[in-house]
Amino acid sequence: DAGVTQSPTHLIKTRGQQVTLRCSPKSGHDTVSWYQQALGQGPQFIFQYYEEEERQRGNFPDRFSGHQFPNYSSELNVNALWLGDSALYLCASSLARTGRETQYFGPGTRLLVL
Amino acid sequence: DQQVKQNSPSLSVQEGRISILNCDYTNSMFDYFLWYKKYPAEGPTFLISISSIKDKNEDGRFTVFLNKSAKHLSLHIVPSQPGDSAVYFCAARDITSGTYKYIFGTGTRLKVLA
Numbered sequence: 001d002a003g004v005t006q007s008p009t010h011l012i013k014t015r016g017q018q019v020t021l022r023c024s025p026k027s028g029h030d031t032v033s034w035y036q037q038a039l040g041q042g043p044q045f046i047f048q049y050y051e052e053e054e055r056q057r058g059n060f061p062d063r064f065s066g067h068q069f070p071n072y073s074s075e076l077n078v079n080a081l082w083l084g085d086s087a088l089y090l091c092a093s094s095l096a097r098t099g100r101e102t103q104y105f106g107p108g109t110r111l112l113v114l
Numbered sequence: 115d116q117q118v119k120q121n122s123p124s125l126s127v128q129e130g131r132i133s134i135l136n137c138d139y140t141n142s143m144f145d146y147f148l149w150y151k152k153y154p155a156e157g158p159t160f161l162i163s164i165s166s167i168k169d170k171n172e173d174g175r176f177t178v179f180l181n182k183s184a185k186h187l188s189l190h191i192v193p194s195q196p197g198d199s200a201v202y203f204c205a206a207r208d209i210t211s212g213t214y215k216y217i218f219g220t221g222t223r224l225k226v227l228a
Contacts, residue, residue: 004157033216042118042203042218043158056213090157102148103216105157 002027004093004106012112013081021076021109025093031055032074033103034066035090043090049074050096078111086113117141118206120219128227133191135222137204140185144206144217149178149189152201152221161202162189194226 005024013019025032031050035043045058049068068074072093078085088110092103119138127133135149145166150158164171164178164187171178177190191198204219 035218040220042120042205042220045215045217048213048215056211056215058215092157102160102163104160105150107155107157 004091004104006089006091006106006109008109009107010110010112012114014114015081015083017081017113018077018079019081019111021078021089021091021111023074023076023091023093023106025072025074025091026104029093029095029104030072031094031096032068032072033092033094034074034076035092036060036085037088037090037108039087046076081113083113086111116220117144117208118204118217118219120202120204120222122222123220124223124225126225126227127194129196130193133189133194133198133224133226135189135191135202135204135224137187137189137219138185139187139206139217141206141208141210141217142185143208143210145209146207147178147180147187148205148207148216149176150203150205150218151198152203158203191224194224196226196228199224199226 007022033048034046037043047057052068063079065077088108090108091106094103148163149161152158162176180187201221203221205216
């Protein structure tokens with residue numbers, strides 16, 4: 001049973017550039033959530049996708065956008081990168097109809113903005 | 115405004131003894147609570163959860179207690195093992211907007227000494 005996978009594992013960008021991160025959910029899951037984890041902090045909710053639409057959004061600017069594909073995989077896009085965007089980006093998947101919707105996390109993509 | 119707080123950044127426990135990790139929250143609309151464990155270079159791994167209508171849930175060596183009046187939950191690990199050494203995150207599900215999102219604490223680093 002394949003778990004949540006993310007790519008790439010590491011990424012280095014410079015200020016002002018754009019980045020796209022990818023996530024494949026756990027087999028059978030239909031909901032994908034994205035989190036940003038800065039050093040020494042807990043994961044901060046960015047947004048959640050279900051049925052190819054953004055269902056819920058955290059306190060992140062419009063530079064952060066996403067997409068969910070018909071196969072439930074998802075992308076996170078960040079435009080006009082800031083130094084402060086350097087963090088571990090985590091994807092979590094869940095199954096909407098369970099009611100509990102326990103989220104299962106991928107290993108993350110570590111982004112460094114120089 | 116930190117709605118989920120883990121006030122102890124670190125904890126050291128002898129192998130075989132009990133580890134108690136604490137978490138406080140402020141939002142009475144949280145309906146579901148989870149604990150995750152995170153090793154370096156990996157995503158958080160789901161450990162155990164509890165619904166707001168219960169006060170205890172047990173799974174092997176792990177027990178979560180919920181005190182709704184105090185807005186406090188705790189994770190007990192008995193007996194503690196060196197492999198339990200990791201960062202533990204408390205998370206709460208916020209359903210106030212009709213859909214849900216998870217709010218994480220900042221984590222507690224547990225070190226189990228052999």
